[in-house]
Amino acid sequence: MSEAFHIISDGSCDLPMELTKEKDITVVPFYVSFEEGKYQKEMIEIGVREFYQEMVDHPDVYPKSSMPSVQDYVDAFLPFVKAGIPIICICITTKFSGSMQSALNAKAILEEEYPNAQIYVCDSTVNTVLQGIYVLEAVRLRDAGKSYQESIDRLNEIKSSGRIFFTVGNMEYLKHGGRIGKVASVAGSLLGIKPIITLKEGEIFPSGIGRSRRKTVDKNI
Incomplete structure (x- = not known):
């Protein structure tokens, strides 16, 4: 060396x-887990794409991380x-x-x-x-x-x-992770709102909303 x-x-x-x-x-x-008590090392025992595919295939199961x-x-x-x-x-x-x-x-x-x-x-x-x-x-x-x-x-x-601007397909994971309240999640889903979210200086901030994923992305280009 x-x-x-x-x-x-x-x-x-x-x-x-x-x-x-x-x-x-x-x-x-x-470490990530889709089953109680069964953790796997990311990228070693479970790949990143495999992890996200599990989330897509099982939308009612919320993974845990350690x-x-x-x-x-x-x-x-x-x-x-x-x-x-x-x-x-x-x-x-x-x-x-x-x-x-x-x-x-x-x-x-x-x-x-x-x-x-x-x-x-x-x-x-x-x-x-x-x-x-x-x-x-x-x-x-x-x-x-x-x-x-x-x-x-x-x-x-x-x-x-450094900045990350992103949006989400729905608000379920934000609600489950405690990032937004249940009422806001339901209202957002009913109205078809896609939040624009910014990560900067270690924290998440709301940056606006859009009515579709495409329009939401266009706002930040």
């Missing part, structure tokens, strides 16, 4: 396994710590998950045994595709020969500029 630093992300980055292998990124997966454990992060960090390679670990927004806290706990555990370990744990303030882009920016910085600290500074500089 001769790299300047190694990049680790939790599974929220949604990058294909082929790409993470090509770019030398370690992914610490989340964040990576402290031990999962210890296992991911340890080979690089032992090799003396600095780590940048990029996690999903803390507003959505405790994944970053697991990573911080793992960092603290390893630093007790390896006081010279260099582990920087970063709140991406986003998730999914935008987190993946953020991770790939870390890769670009590494491969361009930027130093560990230069890369950390640049990632912190740009992360507040």
Whole structure:
């Protein structure tokens, strides 16, 4: 191992396994379950497309997720710590998950045994595709020969500029996840309203409404 630093992300980055292998990124997966007590590692035991297809095929079953454990992060960090390679670990927004806290706990555990370990744990303030882009920016910085600290500074500089605009086919998952109330969900479904939602700085905000998915998307182009 001769790299300047190694990049680790939790599974929220949604990058294909082929790409993470090509770019030398370690992914610490989340766990998902469609059955009580039966959890599978995302992208390892169940693929992203397979996961979403399950949601389409069984719309009345709401999947559960579980964040990576402290031990999962210890296992991911340890080979690089032992090799003396600095780590940048990029996690999903803390507003959505405790994944970053697991990573911080793992960092603290390893630093007790390896006081010279260099582990920087970063709140991406986003998730999914935008987190993946953020991770790939870390890769670009590494491969361009930027130093560990230069890369950390640049990632912190740009992360507040990230935005995701999206809409949903219906409001059931928003209601089930506690993002909107039951009355708003029923009213929205009856009126055919498609909410425009923005994710920025780690939080979800309403950005407007549309009467169809196409019109809703057009509003943000």
